[in-house]
Amino acid sequence: MDLMDSQKVEAILGPQTSEETSSVAEIASKKQIPVLSFADATPNWATERWPFLLQASQNQLAQMKAIAAIVQSWEWHQVTVIYEDIDSSATGILPHLSDALREAGAEIIHVLALPHFPSSRLSEELEKLKGGQCRVFVVHLSLELAVHLFEKANKMKMMEKDYIWITTDAFTSLVHSINTSSISSMQGILGVRSHFPEDKPKFQDFCKRFRKRFGAEYPEEDNNHEPGALAVQTYDAVWSVALAMKQKSEKLNQKLLRRILLSDFDGLTGKVEFMNQKVAPAHTYQIINLMGKSYRELGFWTYGLGFSDTIIDPKYNYSSMKDLGQVFWPGAPWYTPKGWTLPAKDQPLRIGVPIGSEFQQYVNVEYDELRNFTYFGGFSIELFKALVEKLPFYLPYNFIPFNGSYDDLVKQLYLNNFAGVVGDVAIVARRCQYADFTHPYTESGLVMIFPVQKSGNKTLLFLKPFTRAVWILVAVISIYNGFVVWLIERNHWPELTGSALHQTGTFFWLSFNLHGEKLHSNLSRMTTLVWLFVALVISQTYTANLTSMLTARGLEPTVNNIETLQSSNAIIGYSRCLGDYASDLKSRKTGAVFLEVAEAKIFLAKYCKGFTVAGPTYKVGGLGFAFPKGSPLLPSVIEALLKVSESGKLRELETSMIASEKCMEVNLHDDDDISSLSPSGFWMLMLALLKHWENHIKQQFNRRVGQEESSGISSDTHEARFVLSLNIETVA
Incomplete structure (x- = not known):
């Protein structure tokens, strides 16, 4: 504060951590001195609390989406984050990285916070990470600590096959300054760094002057004279303040803070302007791959566009980093690391x-x-x-x-x-x-299993295919048809004449027994033809309905839906044994049983008679294999399961399982077998047949008696001859 007063400080540049920024902003705000911070991120509450605080560095939160896009491209699902525990802004990016990874179908399973100064604890922490299954590491460390981390990881053989290391801009932007011996322990690292328009003359002129001056002041640095991201951002921040102070003499009534916020010029980082007291965030990042003595530029990632080979008039944008070309991975494997390791053979x-x-x-x-x-x-x-x-x-x-x-x-x-x-x-x-x-x-679904319904009275079973109205209609049509034929043929057919009683009997007989060869009139033949067609349709319909009833009557459930169960307060069954379901349903201890579709198939295969499925199929999740949340093994298992299903092996196993069940009879009804027919269903037809046969015998007997009486033979002789003739007819 004394320095501010004595030196008449008008602006402060330089705080790089949240703690430094908070301390300086608290004092500077009281003096109304603008503070330009270079921390990774400045929260909104900070700019509201300290109105003279400005963020001069580009917000790196979009960088987290770039990292998430890389993770998604290679179908990795778990990530370990290693960050430097000296700055609250470092922990502030973790929620943004977590959200970005979640959108990409991945998650952070472990977070390792390292102190600013290396300690012996680093080896212990790396050993723990090595013992885990996750092999994807996102590193957000300063240059010095990151170099120490990778050297230690290389000694512990964690820079070999199946390991993936991704570094943020804090380290990647300074890769050019790492010496050859150190970079040899970082082979295969993927780095994300801010992109600056390096092709512009202004940027090239700055780099030329920077290398010349930096080499003169630090000759011990071997060819590491390229400006980093912090140098470029500082240059633009100084220009913002300088341009604002240049206008001071012209517009004395304006404060310096307001003039800085009105900055609008082309800087080294691109367009420099402030929004909500912050420089416009970065939207484009460059992806590099460390290999050999330096690194290779793979391409770019732009927010809202995806990956591209070049940033200058890109022809194509890709949704996956795979389209940028081959990546050199740690250990130089020919395959892409899957991001996790399998358990050892001795630890299945x-x-x-x-x-x-x-x-x-x-x-x-x-x-x-x-x-x-x-x-x-x-x-x-x-x-x-x-x-x-x-x-x-x-x-x-x-x-x-x-x-x-x-x-x-x-x-x-x-x-x-x-x-x-x-x-x-x-x-x-x-x-x-x-x-x-x-x-x-x-097959996913929940179905209800019920015992089949006991059959009712079978005495009039042969009448069930048609309703009473249909039977009456058939009788009326038959009688009408017989009347028409009798009316037409009565003058040509002697048998249709005689007494009224005889003609009435003949009339009804014609209704059900027409002989086309005895008809004399074409009108009666046409009538008979129409009736025969109708009779054919009726008989076929009758046969089909009777067959359906005989087939389905043993499959009718005792209850048709769950509403009936609820209204009758029926008990829903649950048991640990398959046989208990059958016995409980048989004894009516339970009204129904709810089973998965797959389990119902087994139940009905074993108890194929006596039970049936009724009601709708209720949609449920089905049966599956379970794994820990976020398991890296799960995507591979799902893919393998689809392969088994597509190959037909799944259907083969299911068919074999159901076919192995032997059908067991469960007699739900003691009186008869629900699937068999007995004479009780047709005794009335048999009675009618016997009655018809009796009438036929009487008619034949009376006819013989009349013939014998005319010949003068006694009644006893009539009976004996008639019985003998019946026996002869039977033998014949």
Whole structure:
């Protein structure tokens, strides 16, 4: 403060950390002296609290989106962040990086804060990171600390294959100043730095003068005379203040702060202007790749546009960094690192498997005490084994039995006790807070299973295909048709004459028994032809309806929907044993059972008679495999599961599982078999047939009697001859 008074300071440039900026801004605001800060980011509350505070460096928060775009391009899903714990602005970028990664489908799983001065703790922290599975590291450190970090990581063999290192502008913008011996330990690093229009004459002139003066003052620096980002930003900040102070003599009534905020000129960083007391944020970043004794420029990333090969009139913009060309990775592998490491062979993944599944067809765990061996089988187990074979890498694992509820089993993933869960685990919302699931590997849906309905009275079963109205209509048409034929043929057919009673009987007989060869009139033949066509349609319809009724009557459920269950206060069944469902439904202890579609197929395959599915299918998540939240293994497992499904192996396993079930008879009704027919359904037809046969015998007997009486034979002889003739007809 004394310096401000004695030297009549009008502006302050230089604070690079949030702590420095806060201290200087607190004092300068009281004196109404503008402070131009070069911290990475200045929060809005700071400029509101200290109105004379200006951020002269470009906001680097957009840089976090550039890093997230790189992570997304190579399909990495987990990131470890290493930052320098000396500045609150460093921790301030973490939320922005976390949000950007989340939008890109990735997340920060570990954060390592390092002190400004290197310590022995660095080796311990790197050893912990080396023991983890994540291999993608985002480094936000100063030049000195970053060099020390990479030298230590190189000694610990963390700059080899499968490791990925991404550095921010704080380090990348000064890569040119690193000596050859140090850069040899940084091979394969990807760096993101601010882009400046270096092709413009003004920038080239500045670089020329900077190299000349810097070389004269620091001759010990070998060829490291290129200006960094801080030098370029400082140059523009000084020009902003200088131009504002130049106008002071011309416009004495304006304050210096206001004139600085009105800055509008082309600087080394581009267009220099202030918005809300901050220089316009950077939108374009350059991506470099350290290799050999220096680095290679891969391309650019622009906010809202994506990646491009050049910033000067780019022809194409790419959504992925893969389009920028080959990247030199640490250890020089020919492949792209997957961003995580597999467990060692002596440390296979622990895969939890539920014990006591109610559907042993999916998961069957048996322990052999004699051999001290646990057997794991079932559809889910075999599917997981087939899935592992489709992975593009070797995956060691061990099945671990778990005796507890399925919810507790999924929670073990959250507690890091298991690396995955394999079994008939339903995908439900409450479990998603503890784990991530694969796509369902079974048909998803919830169905209701009911016992079939007991058949009713079968006595008049043959009348059921038509309603009473249809039967009456058929009778009326038949009688009408017989009347028309009788009316036309009565003068040509002697049998249609006689007494009124005889003609009435003949009339009804014609209604159901027409012989075309006996008809004399073409009109009666046409009438008969139409009636025969109608009779054919009626008979075929009758046969189809009767067949349908005989087939479907054993499949009618006792209840048709859930509303009926609710209104009747029926009990919904749940059991740990498949057989209990059948017995409870049979005894009516439960009104219905809700099962997954896949489980219902097994139930109906085993109990193929006596039960059926009714009502709608309720959409649920289905069955899937579970993994810890953000597991790097999950994307590869999902892809492998799709390959198994597309190859037909999934359908083959499911068909084999269902085909292995032997149908078991469950007699729900003690009186008869619901799928079989008995004489009780047709006794009335049989009675009518017997009555018809009796009438036919009487008619034949009376006719013979009349003939014999005319010949003078006794009645006893009539009966004997008639019986004998019947026997002869029967034998014939």
